[in-house]
Amino acid sequence: QVQLVESGGGSVQAGGSLRLSCAASGYTYSNYYMGWFRQVPGKEREGVAALYSRSGNTYYVDSVKGRFTISQGNAKNTLLLHMNNLKPEDSAMYYCAAMGGRPGIWSSKDSYEYWGQGTQVTVSS
Numbered sequence: 001q002v003q004l005v006e007s008g009g010g011s012v013q014a015g016g017s018l019r020l021s022c023a024a025s026g027y028t029y030s031n032y033y034m035g036w037f038r039q040v041p042g043k044e045r046e047g048v049a050a051l052y053s054r055s056g057n058t059y060y061v062d063s064v065k066g067r068f069t070i071s072q073g074n075a076k077n078t079l080l081l082h083m084n085n086l087k088p089e090d091s092a093m094y095y096c097a098a099m100g101g102r103p104g105i106w107s108s109k110d111s112y113e114y115w116g117q118g119t120q121v122t123v124s125s
Helices: none
Strands: 003-007 010-013 018-025 033-039 046-052 058-060 068-072 078-083 092-099 112-115 119-124
Touching: 003 092, 018 033, 018 092, 018 119, 033 078, 033 112, 046 068, 046 078, 058 068
Parallel strands: 010 119
Antiparallel strands: 003 018, 018 078, 033 046, 033 092, 046 058, 068 078, 092 112, 092 119
């Protein structure tokens, strides 16, 4: 059974930084897409960043380019999201997600089969 567990959320002031971590267990795909989404109440879940393990390619939504970095952690099956120069509009619940055996559009939540419970990020002005 696949399990994704996020950690690292919190409250920071604008301009600050946070690092989110996602620990995956039971996930056996050797080539995979994993990503980070975020959601605020009343809005659609938004794709923030994704990584394809085979090529190392990374993908970002325009609003976070140059500020966020997605990467694989040193620990096996760990996904990181480094967030710098945070803005109040980055405040959201952040979710780790992983695709199943069939790749899809990285930014579409419908492409992902597995989800974590989320970790809250709050940025104050």
